[in-house]
Amino acid sequence: MLHTVPDPSFQCRQRLAESLRREQMDWALIGAGPGFSYFTGRRPIITERLLVLLVSAEGEACLLAPLLQAPLYQEIEGVEVFTWADGEDAIARLAEILNRNQPQRIAVNDEFYSGFLLPLQAQSTARFLRGQDVIDAARCQKQPEEIVGLQHAAKAIDRVWQRFCDSCGALAGQTEFALRDRIRHLMQQEGFSEISWIDVGAGANGASSLHHGSEKVIASDEPVVFDFAGCLDGYYGDICRVAITGNIPADYQALYDIVLHAQEAAFQQIRPGVSAESIDLTARRIIAQAGYGDYFTHRTGHGIGVAAHETPWIVKGNVQPLGLNMVFSIEPGIYLPQRWGVRIEDIVIVTAEGAQRLTQSPRLIVVIDAAAEAVSYAN
């Protein structure tokens, strides 16, 4: 589905041009994907047809679009639109535009298809370089309008979770798919134009961080892991929480508390200048010290903005320092195969003093009572 994206795109392109000059790049080449949204303010249609934004080191911008899509990308301040029609050689057209100023080095964004890049390389003497640090990294530090958009999405995600817990009735006896469908319905009601995923994993199914639900009927005393994300008015929200009907097994509560501790410690570690990997290490150390290091099988978090996943990556090896107004997830987990899993995910923003959570849902296991359909939070 199409939706508009708030448009600070002119300023974004000027900052990109500065980065290009600093890195001695002549062009940035940005294919259809979140980067295109960010630098144009228009959400692209991603298809097999070539659609690309070009930004020069001088700050000039143009885009090359399929003729039939051209109306979607008109009237972007300072962006000239070139088109190609079905049956024409789109790559030759792109090469012609790029080669005009005899470029030496061209930065390419990650999502640009190899099917476009390979024939383009054959039609240009320029060096094509991975532009992640120049192009994609520009999206890290959020502008004021973007922060508003991310807060808006986070609040809507919180409302979906609250309304779900209030209305779903006893989890026990329902299937994972039925719960997924209820969340989808609530997300649509809240105005999400894209649903990125809705993962519902009960009991052992919660031991995979990628379980998309099944016909499994949920039992009493069985913890259920919910993770859902989507796009609202151009910005993404994402959350992970656990709920249960019946009693929380003591073993599970103990596991949960370790993850809660790790999540809180990672959150407290955040401040400008601290490296992304140090946040990951903080969460990982606590889980490892509790004896579950081998069962925390993914990075601690990911940036979020005009994409559900974007830089900064909160992962070992990423020495990038965190900066003011970066927005990302903190979502440590423990997954015991054939048994169960825990993950707690919040979206947070880096502030001058440390960090704030955009996600406001309580971080406790939600106990949904079978009889009264009343919701309580386990302490």
Next chain:
Amino acid sequence: MLHTVPDPSFQCRQRLAESLRREQMDWALIGAGPGFSYFTGRRPIITERLLVLLVSAEGEACLLAPLLQAPLYQEIEGVEVFTWADGEDAIARLAEILNRNQPQRIAVNDEFYSGFLLPLQAQSTARFLRGQDVIDAARCQKQPEEIVGLQHAAKAIDRVWQRFCDSCGALAGQTEFALRDRIRHLMQQEGFSEISWIDVGAGANGASSLHHGSEKVIASDEPVVFDFAGCLDGYYGDICRVAITGNIPADYQALYDIVLHAQEAAFQQIRPGVSAESIDLTARRIIAQAGYGDYFTHRTGHGIGVAAHETPWIVKGNVQPLGLNMVFSIEPGIYLPQRWGVRIEDIVIVTAEGAQRLTQSPRLIVVIDAAAEAVSYAN
């Protein structure tokens, strides 16, 4: 959403290996996308994490997957699974696997991200070549199980359209978005696990082949163009039809009849050995002869299978001969800016004698009566 794909994947990989040998390629490198589904029988999760299938000219296959996704890709006959964990260098791991047998030429599928290809090129002395003709073209000629899957999807699309026309009531007075939501609901009821698009364009909005709907309230005597597509059990269906409440303006009927003629003539032209572009030319000639050549702004059709759009492209410049069991759309259109548009789309399969339509919905404007909510077809 995940769903399984019927698995003729072992045979597919063997045919691919033959093509690689014929083209003197050492490896095919297939990123997350429809090609991955086709050659593994598993639908990939497309993210920023490297997931790739490798098929050698000897027919050996392996895949490199993110550790946390690995459970999704286990137990594919004849495919060894390697993993990489968050924080590890996935590209170095891929280069290590590829470089083992000192390859000279590596075919890359179109959807592989440049963000993976560029650093890989720097870590290998092999030549990376666009693999479209070797890899993606393999999907053209459908296997028996695939034809069953495509028939199944086409019938479900027909049922959605029929049920929509039977139940939507008068179009006049409703918004485009309301009609879109009704179609979405029916598609979900029919079991579509992915909705690719639902375009609803009334009056002048029908003059764009990419109008995704709006809050516009539909008027009486205003033609509405509907185009929707989605994935059912691993295969895609796609249709375009027109409906109206009230009377069909004589000018519109005349325009519609030209497109209907072009669509039928293109369909009649199909047989094994005829070039893809000749089908496009047939439709285009009829529309041009009627004086609307400049208003048919896109190719005549696209292949369909494990992707909504795939080869063969029914477009000028594609001299590829059509072959038995190729499946594609035939969807000529006329778009008069600020006025209205017409498009009629069927999915067809090439047979020994010519072609058959998988789409069975009547190709006439559906008149939905305001009073009786009765549906009739205009002749």
